[in-house]
Amino acid sequence: MKNIAPAISPPTGIGDSKPGNQAVLDWVHEVELLAKPENVFWCDGSERERDYLLQEAIKQNVLIKLNEKKVPRSYLHRSNPNDVARVEQFTFICTPTKEEAGPTNNWSEPAETYSKLQGLLKGAMHGRTLFVVPYIMGPPDSPLTKVGFEITDSIYVVLSMRIMTRMGEVAVKRLGHDPAAEWNRGVHSLLDVDPARRFICHFPQDNTIISVGSGYGGNVLLSKKCLALRIGSYLARKQGWMAEHMLILGVESPAGKKHYVAAAFPSACGKTNFAMLIPPKHFAGWKVTTVGDDIAWMQIRDGRLFAVNPENGYFGVVPGTSYNSNPNAMKSIEHDTLYTNVALTDDDDVWWEGKDGPPPKHAIDWKGNDWTPDSKEKAAHPNSRFATPMRNNPVLDPNVEKGEGVPISAIIFGGRRSNTMPLVFQSFDWEHGVYLGATMASETTAAATGAVGQVRRDPMAMLPFCGYNIGDYFRHWIEIGKRLTNPPLIFNVNWFRKGGDGKFLWPGFGDNMRVLKWIIDRCEKSGGAVESPIGWLPSPHDLDLADLDVEHKCVVELLGIDHEEWKKELAGHQKFFESLGVDAVLLDLARIVVNPMGAACLIGAGEIAGRSEDEAYAAGDIASQEACRHALLLGVGMCGERNDSRSGQQSSSDQSLDQMNHCGIPLVKMRPLS
Ligand code: OXD
Numbered sequence: 018m019k020n021i022a023p024a025i026s027p028p029t030g031i032g033d034s035k036p037g038n039q040a041v042l043d044w045v046h047e048v049e050l051l052a053k054p055e056n057v058f059w060c061d062g063s064e065r066e067r068d069y070l071l072q073e074a075i076k077q078n079v080l081i082k083l084n085e086k087k088v089p090r091s092y093l094h095r096s097n098p099n100d101v102a103r104v105e106q107f108t109f110i111c112t113p114t115k116e117e118a119g120p121t122n123n124w125s126e127p128a129e130t131y132s133k134l135q136g137l138l139k140g141a142m143h144g145r146t147l148f149v150v151p152y153i154m155g156p157p158d159s160p161l162t163k164v165g166f167e168i169t170d171s172i173y174v175v176l177s178m179r180i181m182t183r184m185g186e187v188a189v190k191r192l193g194h195d196p197a198a199e200w201n202r203g204v205h206s207l208l209d210v211d212p213a214r215r216f217i218c219h220f221p222q223d224n225t226i227i228s229v230g231s232g233y234g235g236n237v238l239l240s241k242k243c244l245a246l247r248i249g250s251y252l253a254r255k256q257g258w259m260a261e262h263m264l265i266l267g268v269e270s271p272a273g274k275k276h277y278v279a280a281a282f283p284s285a286c287g288k289t290n291f292a293m294l295i296p297p298k299h300f301a302g303w304k305v306t307t308v309g310d311d312i313a314w315m316q317i318r319d320g321r322l323f324a325v326n327p328e329n330g331y332f333g334v335v336p337g338t339s340y341n342s343n344p345n346a347m348k349s350i351e352h353d354t355l356y357t358n359v360a361l362t363d364d365d366d367v368w369w370e371g372k373d374g375p376p377p378k379h380a381i382d383w384k385g386n387d388w389t390p391d392s393k394e395k396a397a398h399p400n401s402r403f404a405t406p407m408r409n410n411p412v413l414d415p416n417v418e419k420g421e422g423v424p425i426s427a428i429i430f431g432g433r434r435s436n437t438m439p440l441v442f443q444s445f446d447w448e449h450g451v452y453l454g455a456t457m458a459s460e461t462t463a464a465a466t467g468a469v470g471q472v473r474r475d476p477m478a479m480l481p482f483c484g485y486n487i488g489d490y491f492r493h494w495i496e497i498g499k500r501l502t503n504p505p506l507i508f509n510v511n512w513f514r515k516g517g518d519g520k521f522l523w524p525g526f527g528d529n530m531r532v533l534k535w536i537i538d539r540c541e542k543s544g545g546a547v548e549s550p551i552g553w554l555p556s557p558h559d560l561d562l563a564d565l566d567v568e569h570k571c572v573v574e575l576l577g578i579d580h581e582e583w584k585k586e587l588a589g590h591q592k593f594f595e596s597l598g599v600d601a602v603l604l605d606l607a608r609i610v611v612n613p614m615g616a617a618c619l620i621g622a623g624e625i626a627g628r629s630e631d632e633a634y635a636a637g638d639i640a641s642q643e644a645c646r647h648a649l650l651l652g653v654g655m656c657g658e659r660n661d662s663r664s665g666q667q668s669s670s671d672q673s674l675d676q677m678n679h680c681g682i683p684l685v686k687m688r689p690l691s
C-alpha cells in the first residue's frame with residue numbers, strides 16, 4: 018500500500034530539540050516502540066522549522082503553494098474526500114463506567130479501547146516521521162493554561178498546530194522538568210485514512226487522546242475539540258472552572274465603556290462572524306473586538322466570570338465568507354493562511370461559493386477535478402476551512418493575552434432555528450439561563466457528517482464536546498452560578514428565523530449589533546423589556562432599529578411567540594430530557610436545576626395541567642420559585658407584567674403588551690409573588 022506520509026530527513030539543527038521532562042521522553046519512546054516510525058522529529062516552533070516543513074509538505078503534495086501576490090505565504094491542502102468533517106459517530110469518551118460518559122456520548126471501555134488502538138497503531142508509522150508537537154492552550158501567563166503534546170505522522174497537522182496553538186519552546190518551558198506535572202498526551206496517526214479504521218478516543222482520567230484514521234480538522238488538531246473542550250470540560254468540572262464552546266467578544270461604546278460577552282452557538286452557526294462583527298453606520302463609534310471565535314475557558318474571580326481564549330488561531334468555515342458577510346475574516350485570511358478543501362483558480366488563487374465577485378471561468382475543485390460554473394458539484398466543500406493566526410485579525414482585542422482573562426457581562430445562547438425562537442430574549446435568572454442553554458437546539462450543518470437541516474438539541478452547543486455526563490455538566494453550571502455574586506446575564510438569540518415566504522426575517526451579520534446593543538443596555542440596567550412567558554423580551558422600540566431596512570411587521574414577527582410552536586418546543590424539551598434518561602438525568606436535573614422548567618416540559622405535554630404552582634414547587638428542591646411560576650405560565654399561556662428588577666423600570670408598556678397580544682399570546686395579569 019502507498020505510504021501517504023513518507024518520512025522526511027531534516028538537517029542537523031531542525032527537529033532535534035528534545036524536551037527535558039522525563040515523563041514526555043518516556044511516553045514518546047513508548048509510542049515510538051509501538052508505531053515504529055523511521056525517525057522522530059521534535060518540534061520547537063521556530064521559523065526555520067516552519068520553512069523546512071513547508072518545503073517538505075509541498076514536495077509531498079500535501080500542500081499547494083498559492084499565488085504569492087494574491088495570498089502571500091498561504092497554502093492549500095486537499096483532504097481525502099472520505100474525510101471532510103468531524104466524525105461524532107466514531108468519537109468516544111473512555112471512562113471506567115458508561116455512566117460517567119453519560120447519555121450523550123459514545124462510550125467505550127478504557128482497557129479494551131487502549132488495546133484496540135494499540136493494535137491499530139502497531140507499526141502504523143513505518144516509513145514515516147513521528148512528529149512531537151509541544152503546545153500550550155491559553156495565554157502564556159494564565160493560571161488556566163494547559164500544556165499538551167501531540168504526536169502525529171501528519172505534516173499538515175504540525176503546520177496547522179503552529180497556527181492554532183502557541184507551539185514549541187513556550188510549552189516545553191511551561192511544563193518544566195517535573196515528571197508529575199499535568200499535561201495532555203495526544204497521539205494521532207493517519208493510518209490509511211480509512212473510515213472503517215477511524216476513531217477519536219478520549220481518556221479523561223488519563224488526560225489522554227488517541228485519534229486514528231483521519232487527517233481532518235477537529236478530528237486531528239487535538240488541541241481544539243479534544244483537549245480544549247472534551248478533556249477540558251472534564252478537567253474544568255474537577256477543578257472548578259468552565260470549558261465552553263463559546264466565542265468571546267468585546268464591545269465598546271462611543272463613550273469608551275466596554276463589556277465582554279461570550280456566546281455559544283453550535284458549529285457553523287456564525288460564531289466567527291459574530292466575533293468579528295462590524296457595526297452598521299448608524300452605530301458609528303461602537304467597536305467590536307475579538308477575544309476568541311470558538312472556545313472560552315472561564316474562571317471565577319471576585320464573584321465574576323473571567324474568560325480566556327485558549328487558542329491562537331481560527332479554524333473557520335470558508336464558504337459564505339466575503340467582504341460583505343465578514344470583512345474582518347476576509348482580511349484575516351488574505352495572507353499566512355492554510356486553506357483546506359477550497360477551490361484553486363488557474364492563477365493559483367483560492368475560490369469558494371459565496372466569495373466576492375463572479376466565479377472563475379475555470380478552477381480545480383476541492384477534490385482536484387476540473388470545475389466550471391456549469392458544474393453540478395460545489396467548487397469548495399461546504400465544510401472547507403481556513404486556519405489563520407488570530408494576529409491576522411484587524412479587530413483582535415488588546416486583552417487577548419491577559420492571563421486573568423476578560424470579565425464576562427453576558428452569555429448568549431443561540432442556534433439556527435427557522436421558527437419558534439424569537440430574535441432575542443433574556444432569562445429571568447441564572448438557573449433559567451441554564452435551562453435555556455440546556456434546551457438549546459439548532460438545525461444541523463455540514464460541520465459534522467450526517468444529515469443537514471434537522472433540528473437537534475445541542476445543550477450549550479456542547480453536545481459533541483462535553484467530555485462527561487451531561488447531567489453532571491448541567492449541575493456544574495448550577496454550582497458555578499451559586500459561586501457568582503455578579504453573574505453574567507444570560508440571553509438567547511436566533512438570527513435565522515424565517516417568515517411565511519421562507520425568507521430570513523432578520524438581515525444578521527453587522528445588524529446583529531442592534532441585538533448586542535440591547536444586551537449591553539440590559540447589562541447597564543438601561544434597556545427596556547417586556548416580561549413574557551419565556552423570559553424578558555425587547556419590544557420593537559427597545560431595539561435600536563434606525564436605518565434598518567426591515568419592515569415593522571417582520572420585527573414584530575421576529576419578537577413574537579407562537580403558542581402552537583411553543584407547545585411543540587416544550588414537548589421537544591421533554592422528549593430530549595427523556596432521551597437523556599429520566600432516571601439518570603431528568604430526575605436529578607429536575608431536583609437540582611430545572612424543576613421549574615422541567616415542570617414546564619410536563620405541562621407542555623399536558624401531563625400536569627391544572628397543578629398549582631405551589632404543588633409543582635413542592636415537587637422538588639427548586640432553585641428558583643419565580644422561574645417555576647413562569648414555567649407554569651408557559652403551560653397555560655399567560656403573560657403578565659411586573660417590575661423589571663434589573664432596570665428598576667416598569668417595563669411592560671401598554672404598547673408592548675399590545676404587541677404581545679398581536680403575537681397571539683392571551684394576556685392575563687399575573688398575581689404578584691407572595
Ligand atoms: C468547529 C466545530 O470546527 O465546531 O469549530 O465544528
Ligand code: MN
Pocket residue numbers: 262283284285311
Ligand atoms: Mn466549534
